[in-house]
Structures are given as C-alpha cells and as structure tokens.
Amino acid sequence: MRRTGSSARVPTAEAGIAPSRVEPTATRYRTRTLQIIVLLGLVVVSCALSLCIGAKPIPLDAVWHALVTPSGLEDDMIVRDLRVPRTVIGALVGAALGLAGALTQGHTRNPIADPGILGITHGAGLAIVLATYSLGITDLHSFIWFGFAGAALGALTVFAVGSAGRGGPTPLTLVLAGAAISALLQAITFAIVLLDQRSLDAFRFWKVGSIAVAGMPLVVQVLPFLVIGLALGLAGASGLNALALGEDVARSLGHSVERVRVLGIAAITVLVGASVAVCGPIGFVGLIVPHAVRLVTGPDHRWILPFSALAGAILVLLTDTVGRIVARPGEIEVGVMLALIGAPFFVVLVRRRKLVRV
Template sequence: MTAPARPVKTRAGSGAGAGPEPLRWLPALRRHRPAVLAGLVMLTGAAALASIVIGTRYVPVSGVWGAILHPTGSEEDIVVRSLRVPRTAFGLLAGTALGVAGALVQGHTRNPLADPGLLGVTQGAAFAMVLATLTLGVTGPNTYVWFGFAGALTASLLVFALGGAGRGGATPLTLALAGAAVTALLHGLVAGLVLIDQQAMDTYRFWQAGALAGRDIDVLPGLAPFVAAGLALAMANAPGLNALALGEDVARSLGHRIRVTRTVGIAAITLLTGTAVAACGALAFLGLIVPHLARGLSGPDHRWLLPFSGLLGATLLLTADVAGRVVARPDELEVGIMLALIGGPFFVALVRRRKPVRL
C-alpha cells in the first residue's frame, strides 16, 4: 500500500511563477498610499535640509538660517548660498528625474535590471561633451551641460529609430538591443577621443564620477522646464504602462495605442535622463535600485509608482551626497562613488532577500 503523500507547505499566493511573500507590513502601507506619499515628501524635505546644514565645513544652524534669510556677505553665507543650496537643488532635480526615468524604462522594457542608461542616453551625453571639449575647447560644467543634453537627445532618437525600424515597430526587445548597440558604439568613440586629448580626458573623468558640486545655480532655470515636461509626460504615460503590463493585446482591447504609449514613454525617459546626466554626470545606479524600493511601497500601479520613485530618488541622492561629505572630512567623496558604495551591497542584499519584483 502506497503511503499518502505528505502535504507540501506553501506560502499564501505562491505557485508557478509567483514571487516570494512580501513583508507583512507592505500590504498595509499600500492601503494608505496618500499617507505614505506625504511621508516621503517630508523625508525628501528632511534630506534637503540636511544637505544645506551638513558639510565639510561646520556652519551652525543659526548661521545657515541667517545666510538664507538675512545674508550679510560673510564667508558662511557664501558657503551656504553659493555651494550648498545649488548642490541641494541639483540633487532634487537629478534624483527625481532619474528615479522616475528608472521606473519608466523598467516598465517599458519589462526588465527589472534595466536602468535609464539602457537607451544610450548616458553615453550620448558623454560623447557630446567629450567631442565639444576636443573640438571647441569647451570647459566647465555650466557650458558643456548643454552639449551633453543635446547628445543625450540625439542618442535616444537614434535608438528609437533603430528599434522601431522593423515591421512590428518599437518593442521592448528591439529597443533594448538598439540601446545596447548604440551604447557600445558611443562608448568606443568616447574611449578613443579621450586618449588623444588630456582636456577631454579630464572632462570625461569628472563627469563619469558623478557629482552635485561645482554647478552654478544659474543653469538650473534652463534645465528645470525639461524635467517638468518629462514628469508631465511620465504621468500621462502611467495608464498606458498599466495596460501594457497586462499584455499588448489586452492594452489594444482597452483602447490604448501601443505606438503612442511607447513614444510618450521614450520621450519622457529621454528628457528626464538627458537632463540629469548632462547636469550631474553618470548616476545610473539610482535609476536601477529606486524603482524596486518604490514598487515595494506603492505596488505595481504606475500612477503611484512614478511619484514614489521620484521622491525616493531625490532622497537617496541627497543622502548619499551628505554621507560623502561626512565620511571623508575635511575632503569629500563624489556622490557617484557614494551611490556605488551604499547601493551596490544594498542591491545584492535585496536580490538575496527577495527576487526582483516581476514586471
């Protein structure tokens, strides 16, 4: 007589293709998304405040408030108003842009390991800045930022043209392949250019590290409209992304035009990523990890996922920047290095604890 089979213990909701059980408190948070969003706004504000107050040079809180509200031209005023406030503003802009762009690119490519650099935007910015330095003698972040932005836009348009050249138009697979090809081509060109010119090498090396310092606040008003347009396109793209998550056939049956949805998404990714990397350098890791954190809090609905990703991106970038000022006093580590040091082990731990959320 055959012994009865022993019952197999399974987690609730487990099965073929199901991911691991989420932490027990996450469903409760997702039922109170407006409150969590308000908490993230407060957390981002706290990170911005810490970025203004904390630095390699000690300035008392009273001195910080005095520099902002009643400047007298003292050395402390210069440190706060000319150094800390601009880098905080750039951190808010770049962190928000890359967080939202990361969520968009992962949604459109259906790839949990995708980041905004997948579409060639990052290397496009690098190539344009290095080329401008080599041929035009452009120096300084406030000048080459515009060349970087133009290069990012051009690279993204090229990827979209190549990815959409086939009969089926742009698909997640063709976009990823075209992005990988363009990225490899531009990376090789950049490597060749920096070898023949020391000034181009210095520009690329400084940009590649990623930094918030050394940027003039006067550049920000010119960049902010591009980020605002990218965020508006991203939020308009959210319903289409939710439909695409159910499959293209289902999305078409619901009245969504797939080509239009893809085009709007690529435009938003290009504007957001191009602005951020041109202004602050290669901070690609941010767009990879932030959507996973945001998805754990908001769930898969992109109408909530995108604002959660933007706020978490700004918070993480500013926190890493503050940490870089503290750990290496009286010097500081660039924020790109700190993101790698903080985020790399965290991402490994995230993958080991829970499989990446299925997209």
C-alpha cells in the same frame, strides 16, 4: 416562493459585495497618500541635512538665517552660494533619475533595466567629448547643451533601430538596440579621449558624477528640462499600466501603444539627458529605487512613478551628505558613493524571495 426569496436576496448580496470592493480601494488610497506625505517630509529633512552638513558644519538656525535674512557672513555665503544650488540640483536630479528608472523598467519590462541602456548616458558623454575635441569647449554651461543633445540623439537612435522591425518597438528590440548603440557610442568616446589629453580631462571630470554645481544660474538653466521631463513621465502612468498587461490588451483598452512608447521615451530622454549633462552619469538611482518602491506600492505605476521620484531625491541627497561626512574635510562624489552603497543594496534586493516583478 423560493424564486421570490431568491430574487429578494440578490440586491442584499450585491449591496454586501459593493462595500467590500470599495473599502480596500479607499483604504489603499489613504495609505498611499499618507506614504507620499511621509516621503515629502523625508525630502525636506534630506534637504535640511544637505544644507547643514559639509566641510564646515552649520547649525540649522544659521542656515535659516542665511536663507531668510542673508548678510555678508561666511556661513551665509556658504549656504546661499554653494549648498543651496547643490541641494536643489540634487533633489531634482534624484527625482529625475528615480522616475526615469521606473519608466525604463516599465517600458522595457526588464527588472534590471537602467536608463543608460537606452543610449542616453553614452550619447551625452560622446557629445561632451566631441565638443571638447573639435570645438575646444570646456565650459560647464556649454556642456549642458551638448550633453543634452547627445543624450537625445542617442535615445532617438536606439528608438529608431528598435522600431525598425515589423512589430515596432518592443521591450526586447529596445534593450538589444540600446546595448548595441551604447557599446558603439562608448567605443567612439574612448577612442577620442585616448587621442586628446584635453578631451580626456573634460571626460574624466564629467564621468565621476557630482551634484556640486557652479551656482544657481546652472540650476536655472537645466530646471525647465527637468520639470518638463517629470511632467511627461508622471502623465504616462495609466498607459504604462496597460502596457504591463501586454500590447494587445493595451490596444483593446483604447491605448495607442506607439504614442505611449514615444511619450515614455521622450520623458526618459529629457530626464536623464538633462541630469547626465549637468551632473555626469550618476548610476544605480534608476536601478535600485524602482525595486525598493515596488516592495511598497506593488505593480501600479500610478504610485510607482511619484514614489520613485521622491525616493530618488531622498537617496541622492542623503548619499551626497554621507559622502561629505566620511571624507571630511574633503568629500567623495555622489556617483562614487552611490556605487558603493547601491551595489550591495541591489544584491540584497535581488536575493529577496519576494522581489516584486515589473
């Protein structure tokens, strides 16, 4: 009788366990979905503020009029020709840098890693300086292509050097190779700009980091790269979760570590290469955004990556808007503002006792 009673209780116990396992997952999914909706709303609000606030404040109804039924008014021209391209590129670049930062920290398993550590930023800077020095190119539209090519070459060099050993690309070899290659690229860049005034002027303009792009044609030119990079980055979430458990565990789960690494490096290269080529090296987004996001999402990259993209867009747009307010009628470039805001914010994050680890 005891055996019968025991076996009769097993299905009841299993039935009782199943809902307790399913319910938290469903609740968590609903919570994350709601949080993404909130972030999307904040992106819309940030875009609206970016369109309304500047050297000349423009009311929201005037902005709407300029977007829907434009005329030859000064406000319409300011909104459509200046602020719309700036807002679009700010949202795209912020999303790209936030996602690239999460990917970089995930692949290197280094919580203080930044996209620039893979040689991308300094590769783009060197290519732009070489284009100016050797070819006399000073056009911003041409800078995009040279900057992107340099960023890709820098990342490929780091990946090749980091993969040279028997173990292939590992977090440690990628970080060490990135630090060495970045230092070399930066040294060559400084050597060139010290020899040529024109290269120095171009490099100085690019180095400050700004989303004040010259019209929609430039946005259209860089848009395909950013969209492709965002798609590649978001597609690698499951593989990145497996890598977080260790390469041996990832292989046992059926993931190709090499393929996941290549996909991740490709996404980081496209995202950061396109961003730094059009806007210059905008720092701190890829460093602080993933940390702030992990405090909400935990270690699951399926949520970290989209959250980081949306939070990066919000951070860049709001920081750029603040830069237009504090120095009115002039402005402080977003790269400078992010350094002023990002440095103390990151110090606060690091000092938190419960800082979430990668």
